[in-house]
Amino acid sequence: MEYIAISTGFALMLLGLWGILSQKNLIKIVLGFTIFDTGINIVMVSIGYVKGKAAPILDVINASEAANKIVDPVPQALVLTAIVIGLGVTALMLVYVLKLHREKNSLDINSFKDLKW
Amino acid sequence: MIKKWIILGILAGMGLIFFDLFSAFRGNETLGKTADYYARHGAEEVGASNIVTAIVVTYRGFDTLGEVTILFLTAAIISFVLKIRQEDILPNRPIRITSELLDSASQVIVPVIFMVGIYIFVNGHLTPGGGFPGGAVIASGVLLMILSNPNFSVSHKVIAWVESISGVGFVLLGVMGILFAGGFLDNRVLGLGDFGKLFSAGIIPFIYSFIGLKVGAELSNILGAISHAQNEKN
């Protein structure tokens, strides 16, 4: 189960990276990033999975029982943060794309090469 | 053409790294050191049934403050980047007419969406959910309002107030942790209460409410700014 999830995560990361590196349309590049991020999030959650355990929400306080009942809550907390960060970056990128499009009326990445050398 | 092969080569290289990462992963039979501690003591020390919430708001609350800061930053940047000078505003933008159905339905549904959002963040310490999903749900309500009414503009004043008060509230609650409990963002400023009740887990529900409001406000702010940016002359 977790192996399938984690390999899916890595596959999505590769896919996203492919989009980032080969797409010419800026919007698609941003989409590449979101796919890349999603892949990472899946990898993170999979890493915290413990075989046969449940979500880390407890009904009663019982220390020894809880330790045997739940999956690792830490990666889940981290993913929560990572998602929000990804959201922030994506929003910012999209606004950049919006402004870039205003600038040259183009979304082609090759039309933004004014700075070089 | 050559570039295409270079990209493929690089992706193959990354694939190799990912494959090695995959092989390094051997699954888990038991919890690690930190996770084990949280499982054993989380509920008792923090008083939240949702251990993830205990981690997000208290143990690693400082991360969450950073996370909120990121949203705040993004919203601030977007609003100054997309600021339109008065003379650049299109006088009368062609407006797409909203269908009757969407208009009426949204009037019914938006309050419900807000309610659900609030419910999600208020109960963050008990159920899956919390400030971020709750805030996002609220922002989705705002999005619906923007979509259904093209002339709708998000009130800056309201958003600014919500944004600032919830942000400052978060920080102040954190500082109260230093003054009245063990450290910055310690939730034991208030008593832990009865495990599993709404008013329990110290200040977690309050922090999560501030987070929810702040996230909702920031996201609405972003949406509003982007929507407003369409009014600019090209």
Place this chain on the structure above:
Amino acid sequence: MVGPIYIIAVALGLAFVMGLFGKSLKNLSEWAMLAGLGFMTFVSGQWLLEFMNNTRAVETIFTAGFKPPYSINLQMGIQEAFFTFIINVVGLLGGIYLFKDLKQTGPNAMMVFLVFVMSLNVVVMTRDMFNLFVFLEVGSIATAGLILLNNNGNALQAGMKYLIATGIISSILLVGIIYAYYFSGSLNIDDILAANLGASKVTVIAVFLIYVSVLLELKPFPANGWGIDVYTAANPGIGALVSAASASASLFVLYKLASLGGAEWLNYIAIIGGITFVGSNLIGTKQESPNRLLGYSSIGQIGLLTMIVGLSNILGEKMIFIASGILISHYAAKAGLFWLSGIINAKDIKGWAALRKSPFLLFLFGTFVFALIGFPPFPSFFGKWELIMTLATGGHWAWMVTILVGSFIEGIYLFRWLGYAIKLDHDELPDFKIEWNKIFPVWIMAIVLYAVGVYVSPLTEGGMFINYLPLMFVLFLFAIDFLPIYIKNTVSIGGIIWYMFHIYPVLENDLLRLIFAGIFLIGGVLTLMAGYNKKGTRKGFYPMAMMMYAGLIGIIESSSMLEFFFSWELMTAGSYFLIIRGKRSLPHGYSYMLFSIGGAYAILFGFGLAFASGFDTSLAALGDINILPTLAYSLLAVGFMTKTASLGLHIWLPGAHGEAESDVSPMVSAILLKAGVFGLMLLFLYMDRASAGANNLWYVLGWVGALTTLVGNMSAAFQEDAKRLLAYSSIAQLGYILFALSIMTHLGWLAGFTYTINHFLFKAILFLVVGGIVVKLGTHNMYEMGGMIKKMPFSFIAVLISIIVIGGIPPLSGFAGKWLFYNAILEKGWYFQGALIFFSGIVAFLYLYKLIHSIFLGQLKDNHRTVKEISAWILVPSYILIIGIMIFSAFPHWILKPIETMIAPYFSSQALMWDGTKALTSYGYWDGTTIMIVVGTAFVLLLTWLIVLSAKAKKIEQFNIVFAAERPFRPETTHVSYNIYAGYKKALGFVVAPGITIFWNVVSTFVLEVANWFRRIYSGNMQNYALHVVLYIVVFYLIALGGF
């Protein structure tokens, strides 16, 4: 004590509140931001102070009230305090600098600014891996926003590139962190470091991912196109912050995590840093845009610091000192330069000539450039010194070479830039406004550089002995620079005379040093006297001249290698500014500087080897170099020979001396060159005479000296420019000295000393007088002169006496030199070289004849009918020097005898005997006093006879066509001495073909072309930059972990 957590709480609280200020309180927000930044600076500064006074232990801040690793903890130790303090200071100053820009953009920009600085504080303080990631992201997002303060297309593109690249990098970091957590069960940095993930083949992958992303944040060459564009396009105020604050924070992250993987990984870090340092500086050499140039330079400096972190195992406890010295120089200088760039707002570095509209800006610019290169008294000087010494101790030659080569390349573009600012025409350039809030931060940074430099110098071994007294004098002269020349000149002369009395008791028993001190200080007073001749304020001249003299005297006084090098660099800096003052001196000052830096680095390398041989910091360490002694000797000799302008290293001299101002030429020729001679003498005395290496080196240097003499004299003979003729003559004379010293016998050294003293005397006279004439006549070309004997009789006599000395004609002291010289050659048996020297001695007559004939004899030119004798302020020092020549000629034993006694212990046979005033060798004898009397009597008799005869002579006016020839219209075709030696030139011209100049031109063109080729990878396409980043990861992975 205010807890460090309040840095974060207050900054964030303020940022959140600012949104509430609304329209009524809008003007409050910028002050609120500055207050917040001020508070942050205060808190971190207060902690830094506590730690520096050792009154506190490291403070750990537990958030959420739980112990790590279960909750996030921050740490405040001396290093964190230092880093947060410098970040907050540049944040506060940057906020002041950007005051108006931020105000224009509104409160939102201020919030972003505040949060940006706050995030860097957390990045420094946090001890939690994921927290580090979060606040790195906060920092990058804030940066991406601040780039857009410049709301234009370039800034947008740069910001997008930045977002894409950092997006990939931070994702890789995140994967690394989650794997580190998976392997170690903790997110706490200390736990992860303790887990020793580098040890296992499985877990090492997390180490790799974390390292590669942290390194990529530091913009390693060549995967850094995205970073450079940010520097290029962003507001320079933001560039300053990214370069000074963000880079410092990222560097600290690397330092925090340095022990993550183990020694092998440190090696990789060092290599990556080294490649970046050299590569980035190399590409900088082709840059014309100031901000982009600063970007390359920033990345290069951070590369150097990365390398230092990577070498931490080798550098041991010295590492902190080295890194902070270099970091603080980079930090202050780069922030200052970016801010200056924002004030001038020029698109091209040539536009920086506009700085001259405000000399203080030029002073600031110079300060920053010298601080970056690592000149004294800046902290980077001490950092680099310790770095080289420590590396030498461990035998890490390759690293030493990398550092010195990279620094040299950095010098190439920084000094080109500085030269443009000092020299290029600035009348056409647009004006710029200097606002108080923009210039204030720049001043602070300059003061920081000086203050920290003086503060850290006693922390280096031997650094506490550095004499800052002369430098204080330089500073004082800066302060009174607005006063007229005669006051500053008097103050300077007074200062030197006072120092003579001050230093005499110290050197009384050390004749070698006393002689050179005499040359430097007496020469200084005499050449300065000529300055009374000038009018106006002569801005900048006196501080720089005094800096050169401070360096020269420091070289004499120094007992340790550090003091010596300190003074050597000071002298170089001062003389550079003097040389570049000449009207057409831009290229010459530049090449002088490059040769000087190259030479200084050769010396530094040699000193490193000397130090490593016995851990002795005193100059005596040169005496027992046992690590690669031949290399060390050669490097030191080459270093000193860049100052003596020996063949191959001489191409800077003719222009530098020929184009310099009339009283600067004698300073840099008669006086400055002797610093190289002094260095060579010290070295030769210390060298191990028994070693084959030393003897081979002397043999080679003998040949170099002989050839230098030949080429120098020949080139002088073919010159039409009077001052260049003298400059080539200097090259030749220094060739004699080098040759004489390389003979390494008693006689040879006596000859060397005689030549040194003679050259000082006559070259000072010649450059003073000829310089005065050149100014008077308004031309350097000798064929445009003539007939000056009647107009300038005193000049004529001065020149005549000098050339009698150069020619080695009895009775003057030149003959003594020659006599000793040929005795020494015969005794040594260097016949071939001797023949060469003899031949060039004849060539010398050619140019001496040409000099005196073309200027003073022949026909007076039409436009010179009204000229008068040159100023008495030039003649008086010249005649004082002539008195010196007369004394030295008549009573040579007064000086030579003590010298002989001094050098006797170093040489086995005492080949020269004295019998009263008579000097005896196995080849003959010579008596200066008797010769003087005999020749003097003969001269007086002949003169009387001539005067008696001339009573009957008929005077012929110039235009009496019965006797005179046609009137010259085109001076060069009709002047008898124009191209007078065309015949010789045809036969022997190949000797002076500019082969060496061509060689150096090819070298520099090659370097620039390589740079040009490399920078094509910066194609401007953001996708390519992303590709570079990913490719970098893959290649690094394959190299580091490809095997598993």
